[in-house]
Amino acid sequence: xxxxxxxxxxxxxxxxxxxxxxxxxxxxxxxxxxxxxxxxxxxxxxxxxxxxxxxxxxxxxxxxxxxxxxxxxxxxxxxxxxxxxxxxxxxxxxxxxxxxxxxxxx
Numbered sequence: 001x002x003x004x005x006x007x008x009x010x011x012x013x014x015x016x017x018x019x020x021x022x023x024x025x026x027x028x029x030x031x032x033x034x035x036x037x038x039x040x041x042x043x044x045x046x047x048x049x050x051x052x053x054x055x056x057x058x059x060x061x062x063x064x065x066x067x068x069x070x071x072x073x074x075x076x077x078x079x080x081x082x083x084x085x086x087x088x089x090x091x092x093x094x095x096x097x098x099x100x101x102x103x104x105x106x
Contacts, residue, residue, distance in 0.1 A: 001018070001019050001020050001098060001099060002016060002017070002018050002082065002083065002084050002098040002099055002100075002101045003016075003017050003019075003101065004016055004017075004082070004101055004103060005017065006070075007106055008070045008080070008103040008104060008105050008106060009070060009105075009106050010070060010071075010072045010073065010074065010105070011069060011070065011071075011072040012069070012070050013067060013068070013069055013070075014067075014068050014069070014070050014103070015065055015066065015067050015068070016029060016065075016066040016068065016082055016084075016101070017063070017064070017065050017066075018058070018063060018064045018065075018066075018084045018086075018098060019062065019063045020062055021058045021062035021063065021064070021084070021086045021088070021096070021098075022058065022062055022086055022087070022088040022089075022090065022091075022096070023058065023059070023060050023061065023062050024057060024058060024059070024060055025057070025058045025062070025086050025087050025088055026054070026055040026056070026057060026058075026086070026087040027054055027055065027056050027057075027058055027064060027084050027085065027086045027087070028052055028053065028054035028055055028056070028084070028085045029052070029053040029054055029056075029066055029082060029083070029084050029085075030045065030047050030049050030051070030052050030053075030082065030083050030084075030085060031047060031050060031051040031052075031053065031080055031081070031082050032046075032047025032048035032049060032050045032051075032080070032081045032082075033048060033050050033080065034047075034048045034050075034081075035047060035048065035081055035100075036048040036049070040085075040095075040097065041085075041091075041093045041094070041095040041096075041097065042091075042092055042093045043096075043097045044097075045083065045085075045097065046081055046083050046100035047080075047081035047082060047083050047100060048081075053066065055087075058086070070103070070105070074105040075105065076105055076106060077104060077105060078104070078105040079102050079103070079104050079105075080102070080103045080105075081100055081101070081102050081103075082100065082101045082102075082103065083097055083098055083099070083100045083101070084097065084098035085097050085098075086098070
């Protein structure tokens with residue numbers, strides 16, 4: 001489950017928090033300037049894969065916190081979409097994906 005904290009304002013800190021992942025698993029965060037909604041590993045990759053952050057290791061409880069800075073200069077109403085992809089041997093194709101999260105510039 002992916003959630004964001006803080007308001008998406010120019011050059012302000014935001015945090016993406018992932019929970020309910022596989023313990024100690026590798027994870028990547030995909031960020032897109034548009035939505036691709038393309039098939040991936042038996043699910044759907046929502047953001048266009050414009051930026052991929054990671055790999056990061058989830059905690060033993062399957063959680064992570066990713067501090068970021070909201071990009072400066074984005075016009076109000078501009079959307080960035082985020083989704084986590086987790087290496088999970090228990091998943092049907094070895095990967096799991098979080099929900100997608102949309103941040104809208106203020």
